[in-house]
Amino acid sequence: MNNIVILPIIIPLIMGMILVIFRKSIQFQRWMSLIAIAAVGSTSIYLMTQIKGHGMQTLQLGGWQAPFGVSMVADMFAVLLLATTSFVALCCLIYAFGSIGRERESYYFYPMFLFLLTGINGSFLTGDIFNLFVCFEVMLISSYVLLSLGGTKIQLRESIKYVLVNIISSFLFLLAVAYLYAMTGTLNLAHLSVRIAEVGQDGLMTTVAILFLIVFSLKAALFLFFWLPGSYSAPPTAVAAVFAALLTKVGMYAIFRMFTLVFYHEPQVTHLIIGILGGLTMVLGAFGAIAYWDIKKILAYNVIVGVGLIMSGLAAFTSTAITGSIYYLIHDIIIKALIFLLGGTMIHLTGTSNLKDMSGLIRTHPYVGWMFFIAALSLAGIPPLSGFIGKVLITKGTFEASYFWLGGIGLLTSLLVLYSVMKIFMNGFWGETLLSEDMEKGTTKGLMFPMGCLLAATVALGFGAEGIHEYVSMAAEGLLRPELYIEAVLGRNPMP
Amino acid sequence: METLMSFLVGILFMIGTYLILAKGLLRIILGTSIISHAVHLLILTMGGLKTGGPPLLGLKNTSYTDALPQALILTAIVINFAVTALFLVLSYRAYKLVGTDDMGQMRGNADE
Numbered sequence: 001m002n003n004i005v006i007l008p009i010i011i012p013l014i015m016g017m018i019l020v021i022f023r024k025s026i027q028f029q030r031w032m033s034l035i036a037i038a039a040v041g042s043t044s045i046y047l048m049t050q051i052k053g054h055g056m057q058t059l060q061l062g063g064w065q066a067p068f069g070v071s072m073v074a075d076m077f078a079v080l081l082l083a084t085t086s087f088v089a090l091c092c093l094i095y096a097f098g099s100i101g102r103e104r105e106s107y108y109f110y111p112m113f114l115f116l117l118t119g120i121n122g123s124f125l126t127g128d129i130f131n132l133f134v135c136f137e138v139m140l141i142s143s144y145v146l147l148s149l150g151g152t153k154i155q156l157r158e159s160i161k162y163v164l165v166n167i168i169s170s171f172l173f174l175l176a177v178a179y180l181y182a183m184t185g186t187l188n189l190a191h192l193s194v195r196i197a198e199v200g201q202d203g204l205m206t207t208v209a210i211l212f213l214i215v216f217s218l219k220a221a222l223f224l225f226f227w228l229p230g231s232y233s234a235p236p237t238a239v240a241a242v243f244a245a246l247l248t249k250v251g252m253y254a255i256f257r258m259f260t261l262v263f264y265h266e267p268q269v270t271h272l273i274i275g276i277l278g279g280l281t282m283v284l285g286a287f288g289a290i291a292y293w294d295i296k297k298i299l300a301y302n303v304i305v306g307v308g309l310i311m312s313g314l315a316a317f318t319s320t321a322i323t324g325s326i327y328y329l330i331h332d333i334i335i336k337a338l339i340f341l342l343g344g345t346m347i348h349l350t351g352t353s354n355l356k357d358m359s360g361l362i363r364t365h366p367y368v369g370w371m372f373f374i375a376a377l378s379l380a381g382i383p384p385l386s387g388f389i390g391k392v393l394i395t396k397g398t399f400e401a402s403y404f405w406l407g408g409i410g411l412l413t414s415l416l417v418l419y420s421v422m423k424i425f426m427n428g429f430w431g432e433t434l435l436s437e438d439m440e441k442g443t444t445k446g447l448m449f450p451m452g453c454l455l456a457a458t459v460a461l462g463f464g465a466e467g468i469h470e471y472v473s474m475a476a477e478g479l480l481r482p483e484l485y486i487e488a489v490l491g492r493n494p495m496p
Numbered sequence: 497m498e499t500l501m502s503f504l505v506g507i508l509f510m511i512g513t514y515l516i517l518a519k520g521l522l523r524i525i526l527g528t529s530i531i532s533h534a535v536h537l538l539i540l541t542m543g544g545l546k547t548g549g550p551p552l553l554g555l556k557n558t559s560y561t562d563a564l565p566q567a568l569i570l571t572a573i574v575i576n577f578a579v580t581a582l583f584l585v586l587s588y589r590a591y592k593l594v595g596t597d598d599m600g601q602m603r604g605n606a607d608e
Contacts (some may be wrong), residue, residue: 130568137575144582148589156590157602160521163583168516170579174535174572181565182542327513 005059005072007043008121010400016077016114041086047079056488066490067191073127077475084330088245088337093382096238098446116375125251125263130187140166146239158172164228169218177209190489193262201265209263209270223277225304233296237344244303245337274317281308281408286413289420293345293355306332312406314393321397323476328390332376338454347444360433369429380418409462426442501541508534521587521597534575536569
């Protein structure tokens with residue numbers, strides 16, 4: 001029992017509710033949301049040290065024993081993601097100060113941002129399948145509002161599609177929960193794991209597992225990504241960066257949780273399907289990324305490639321591959337936020353998202369240019385930067401599991417990803433300078449600091465990979481040994 | 497009883513899916529509502545339809561119906577209610593601004 005586990009959920013929730021009252025005082029809203037997110041970040045770092053010392057931290061809400069109440073579980077995997085999420089959210093929030101505009105700020109932008117984080121943090125920490133559904137809904141409803149806030153034509157059009165797709169996937173989620181409840185009679189993840197290990201994962205259970213895979217694939221853009229490129233290019237830059245960095249990751253987290261803790265008995269069926277879907281996702285995402293001349297579209301398809309790569313680590317299901325996936329997941333959260341912010345800054349400066357209409361930005365904005373260059377190399381996985389170690393471990397893991405085709409696709413799509421972001425760099429930053437300083441549509445004032453922080457983080461993660469290795473390997477161990485999770489939640493003598 | 501309910505749920509799913517694949521925005525929203533009914537009925541059915549008293553301890557019955565699916569449905573209903581309200585307002589705004597409720601014409605141009 002550890003009451004700190006609930007803090008990452010209630011701090012943004014309560015602060016969001018307070019900020020709803022102070023609609024007009026924008027400075028107050030800015031500072032308070034900043035403080036709230038920083039508090040969540042420091043809580044998660046504190047939790048990390050506690051988990052390292054004493055193992056997984058759990059909290060049984062209301063004091064009810066584990067399978068009967070809702071349990072909150074903070075294992076190393078969840079807390080690592082929690083800390084990264086808070087850092088990225090902080091950077092995107094500071095970027096939003098300078099770019100989101102007065103109009104949106106006074107119509108509950110900051111409360112919605114905090115509610116979004118409530119949902120995300122809740123999804124990471126919950127130990128109950130129906131509670132996961134509720135946290136998903138908290139996250140999704142806030143994301144509907146953030147996506148349509150401002151009410152421009154393109155935003156309304158895209159949010160209708162986004163809302164419809166997510167409503168359908170929520171229904172499928174409920175459907176899957178209903179089937180699972182009928183078969184096992186419990187909703188607690190640890191208890192589910194025990195029950196399924198007892199009765200065995202037969203054909204019917206595997207069907208439910210695949211239904212869950214479809215649900216979370218819709219959220220994580222694993223193969224079912226058709227909704228993503230449109231939706232992620234509609235909202236303002238700061239919101240798009242948060243979506244790209246965090247929303248798909250929650251779906252991926254759920255896939256990881258379900259297929260390492262609950263449905264891990266038939267890997268030759270479920271994990272092979274995940275591998276095939278991951279491979280197809282990488283190929284189709286990379287094709288999309290090289291096909292377009294629109295910055296937003298290229299970056300959105302890059303999000304999809306990242307999802308495929310992380311999932312191929314889960315498909316291989318060896319210790320190396322899972323470690324690599326966790327490294328890459330952390331890297332991917334940071335780098336997707338950074339590259340969306342940089343791309344958004346380019347659009348902000350030139351007033352267009354078409355690469356053919358811009359060139360020579362490096363002369364007027366050398367810092368933005370070189371930051372984009374480093375971010376692009378990091379995205380592709382060039383050695384000293386953060387994308388490298390994860391990619392190497394995932395490739396090694398897939399080879400160990402003799403999924404050579406999967407590792408091969410991963411390596412090949414890295415090249416295409418590098419080509420797609422270098423296309424942005426060479427067309428946007430090199431060549432004749434078309435815009436002089438005073439012809440630009442906006443300034444980078446106040447936008448450089450958050451991007452600099454994210455860049456520093458991705459470089460530090462690359463050079464300091466050794467430093468966090470202890471935490472990452474602990475997270476991987478927690479995923480590969482479900483009995484640790486079960487013991488932390490249910491105690492030594494789990495209920496039948 | 498469970499078999500009958502399963503057929504009913506299946507038919508509701510069929511109607512809902514058909515409506516969601518339609519072109520009019522309002523039909524799509526009606527389709528999501530019908531599917532939500534189907535899902536809630538399914539949760540109730542999957543919890544088991546054995547006979548027993550309503551889950552109220554004051555009634556002093558020997559057996560009660562399962563209380564957990566009812567709580568789940570109640571939660572799902574309010575969430576779905578909120579989302580449907582948001583979706584309706586969103587489609588109203590989109591109809592005002594874009595000027596059409598035909599999903600075929602909601603594609604838009606690349607240069608917007």
